[in-house]
Amino acid sequence: xxxxxxxxxxxxxxxxxxxxxxxxxxxxxxxxxxxxxxxxxxxxxxxxxxxxxxxxxxxxxxxxxxxxxxxxxxxxxxxxxxxxxxxxxxxxxxxxxxxxxxxxxxxxxxxxxxxxxxxxxxxxxxxxxxxxxxxxxxxxxxxxxxxxxxxxxxxxxxxxxxxxxxxxxxxxxxxxxxxxxxxxxxxxxxxxxxxxxxxxxxxxxxxxxxxxxx
Numbered sequence: 662x663x664x665x666x667x668x669x670x671x672x673x674x675x676x677x678x679x680x681x682x683x684x685x686x687x688x689x690x691x692x693x694x695x696x697x698x699x700x701x702x703x704x705x706x707x708x709x710x711x712x713x714x715x716x717x718x719x720x721x722x723x724x725x726x727x728x729x730x731x732x733x734x735x736x737x738x739x740x741x742x743x744x745x746x747x748x749x750x751x752x753x754x755x756x757x758x759x760x761x762x763x764x765x766x767x768x769x770x771x772x773x774x775x776x777x778x779x780x781x782x783x784x785x786x787x788x789x790x791x792x793x794x795x796x797x798x799x800x801x802x803x804x805x806x807x808x809x810x811x812x813x814x815x816x817x818x819x820x821x822x823x824x825x826x827x828x829x830x831x832x833x834x835x836x837x838x839x840x841x842x843x844x845x846x847x848x849x850x851x852x853x854x855x856x857x858x859x860x861x862x863x864x865x866x867x868x869x870x871x872x873x874x875x
Contacts, residue, residue: 662708674703677698681723683695686702686725691703726774727765731744740754753792756778756785761779762807765789765809767789796830802821808847810849815827836869845861
């Protein structure tokens with residue numbers, strides 16, 4: 662960690678293995694790291710360890726929700742939701758296959774809180790509050806990216822040379838984008854009305870709906 666004014670080092674954080682994830686919380690007071698079988702929270706001003714979340718298998722992803730009040734981790738065939746304020750486990754969700762690339766899909770003004778993950782050639786969506794499985798999204802190729810739209814009405818999956826967009830409530834595929842070469846990543850336009858698809862030498866913005874916000 663470095664001081665952003667003096668550029669002097671504040672602390673060095675040693676990980677338990679190869680880094681899986683690292684991120685600031687929303688207000689910049691905590692740093693989250695994930696490596697080996699542990700996710701940890703650190704005081705961003707001192708580098709002191711605040712909390713440790715242990716897992717039985719190696720971590721494959723870790724990500725805060727928008728408010729940084731919860732932390733999602735994936736490990737083996739399990740998805741965990743941790744309370745980032747009390748440092749306790751809120752929920753453990755077991756799935757039939759190995760999980761990776763966890764993500765949140767929330768619109769709290771409408772009471773929507775979902776968690777997403779990839780499992781081989783599928784995307785999977787659960788209710789974050791109950792742990793109920795809501796829908797499975799058959800991408801057909803190994804999925805390297807999953808992401809909810811800004812208003813949590815749709816889900817994007819990306820893998821190999823395809824991006825697919827799905828209605829979250831029904832699991833219906835509403836858009837398929839194909840490229841000749843591998844798709845390096847994909848994401849939503851800030852309002853959700855379009856999908857951004859980078860390939861080796863270009864970035865393409867593709868209209869996903871007639872609605873400005875989704």
